[in-house]
């Protein structure tokens with residue numbers, strides 16, 4: 563009797579906890595990051611999930627560089643890029659402007675540890691900060707008041723990086739971590755797509771992602787000029803007003819196709835989050 567009531571109590575509490583904490587609906591965030599970076603306006607649909615973006619205001623300036631909605635002048639340093647990139651708008655009236663970046667060099671004392679000549683001394687570890695490219699401290703015992711973070715059933719220690727499942731976030735475990743994926747603990751992945759791909763974006767090329775979940779930063783773009791469409795499957799989705807553009811061609815939401823590009827490489831593409839196609843391979 564005692565056992566039965568105890569187990570039903572546990573069952574009940576498990577059920578109620580789950581009912582309480584499972585969100586009523588989960589929006590797939592795949593492919594959002596690109597649009598957020600370039601400042602498109604989200605259009606929400608069923609259950610308030612984003613179904614497409616309005617990028618009609620996205621235009622490149624005649625002179626200067628566009629990065630995250632701000633136009634930088636020739637010679638100006640670009641703010642708020644990925645902390646591992648150091649970028650400048652370079653150009654002149656004759657040749658136009660473009661963003662040039664180089665990787666930030668490491669000048670600190672842990673060079674051999676970071677670049678792989680043997681790991682940190684035993685029991686020690688390199689501690690990161692959220693907006694820095696490289697670790698800033700070597701932490702060794704005795705550890706006093708060390709914070710830990712439990713995320714997706716894994717344990718991280720203070721200064722350790724983590725990526726929450728299903729989210730395009732960079733996070734660092736820190737003191738005061740309260741389970742929320744906000745600054746100073748987490749920030750969005752910085753793809754810096756405009757550093758390399760602003761021309762491809764205005765030309766309605768298709769972002770290409772690694773086939774991971776979720777899709778965070780595209781690693782390339784496929785353009786109509788250097789690809790061909792195969793196995794097009796048109797969706798009867800006359801009830802969706804949103805369309806994807808690929809160059810000058812238009813596709814309905816959920817139309818699928820293969821794009822064959824480069825040296826006979828195939829990407830699977832779908833009009834899942836207009837106005838660009840979403841490709842993966």
Ligand SMILES: *[C@@H]1O[C@H](CO)[C@@H](O)[C@H](O)[C@H]1NC(C)=O
Nearest residue numbers: 603605615616617618619803
């Ligand atoms: C997109 O945004 C522009 C400018 O803000 C607006 O004029 C246009 O109506 C919007 N288009 C859609 C489909 O919402």
Ligand SMILES: *[C@@H]1O[C@H](CO)[C@@H](O)[C@H](O)[C@H]1NC(C)=O
Nearest residue numbers: 631632633634639640641642
């Ligand atoms: C970039 O950073 C500089 C120096 O901190 C600041 O003066 C400038 O306003 C920033 N520009 C933008 C667009 O945030």
Ligand SMILES: *[C@@H]1O[C@H](CO)[C@@H](O)[C@H](O)[C@H]1NC(C)=O
Nearest residue numbers: 652653654655656657658659
């Ligand atoms: C424009 O680019 C060309 C070729 O890259 C270069 O030779 C020329 O010096 C550039 N013009 C200016 C004004 O920088």
Ligand SMILES: *[C@@H]1O[C@H](CO)[C@@H](O)[C@H](O)[C@H]1NC(C)=O
Nearest residue numbers: 639647648649650665666667
């Ligand atoms: C970025 O590059 C500029 C000039 O190329 C340099 O003055 C600056 O120190 C660099 N910043 C970082 C963080 O490397």
Ligand SMILES: *[C@@H]1O[C@H](CO)[C@@H](O)[C@H](O)[C@H]1NC(C)=O
Nearest residue numbers: 738739740741742744745746
């Ligand atoms: C968690 O910490 C962040 C950053 O300090 C704070 O903004 C947020 O309100 C906290 N949330 C809760 C639920 O405590």
Ligand SMILES: *[C@@H]1O[C@H](CO)[C@@H](O)[C@H](O)[C@H]1NC(C)=O
Nearest residue numbers: 795796797798799800801802
């Ligand atoms: C698409 O749906 C419409 C309305 O539901 C229907 O009239 C039409 O025949 C369908 N077209 C195809 C190709 O299935």
Ligand SMILES: *[C@@H]1O[C@H](CO)[C@@H](O)[C@H](O)[C@H]1NC(C)=O
Nearest residue numbers: 792822823824825826827828
């Ligand atoms: C491209 O690859 C496909 C399948 O991998 C193959 O069937 C086809 O013959 C290849 N075409 C060319 C031109 O190499």
